[in-house]
Amino acid sequence: MSVDCSRSNVVVDAAGLFAGVNLSYPVVYTVEQVTEEVLDERSRRGVELALASGKLVVTQASENFRRRVMEVARKLGVLYELSKADLEVLALAYYVKERCGSAILYTDDTLVQNVAISLGIAIQGLKYPGRTRVRRYVYVCKACGYRSAKPGECPRCGNKLQLELST
Ligand SMILES: [Zn+2]
Numbered sequence: 001m002s003v004d005c006s007r008s009n010v011v012v013d014a015a016g017l018f019a020g021v022n023l024s025y026p027v028v029y030t031v032e033q034v035t036e037e038v039l040d041e042r043s044r045r046g047v048e049l050a051l052a053s054g055k056l057v058v059t060q061a062s063e064n065f066r067r068r069v070m071e072v073a074r075k076l077g078v079l080y081e082l083s084k085a086d087l088e089v090l091a092l093a094y095y096v097k098e099r100c101g102s103a104i105l106y107t108d109d110t111l112v113q114n115v116a117i118s119l120g121i122a123i124q125g126l127k128y129p130g131r132t133r134v135r136r137y138v139y140v141c142k143a144c145g146y147r148s149a150k151p152g153e154c155p156r157c158g159n160k161l162q163l164e165l166s167t
Helices: 014-018 041-052 063-075 084-100 110-118
Strands: 010-012 028-030 056-058 104-106 122-124 137-140 162-165
Touching: 010 014, 010 084, 014 028, 014 041, 028 084, 041 056, 063 084, 063 110, 084 104, 084 110, 104 110, 110 122
Parallel strands: 010 028, 010 104, 028 056, 104 122
Antiparallel strands: 137 162
């Protein structure tokens, strides 16, 4: 692992990279899957420059951090909504938090923010202020009210289940 707590405890997702968060810190951390989401040419060049100058470090958390993230995401009802990149960046932020005592995750994804808060990771929104309260979600059939922890079709009436805040 190439996380240096004395320099930074900041993790960014793709939105953080687009916003140039890395310019405000000596170094920020992200995962491979996030850099792969940066496709437009100007942003790619920015990412490559940051990587070359060591201001952006691409690394990965080990399996046990990933497992814990998935466990928390499942409990909150959002596991099936998270991409591979989301899970990896959360696992990395969780690793940084455990290793450095605290971590800041830059993301505008409210579901990612939700899991991060639940893991004790500080979040920082980019375009929008970040959430501060943990929320649970559930898949609901709008037609008959059937509720499920998994996405898909309603077993009672066949309508597509929709993610909703759980009350
Ligand atoms: Zn139904």
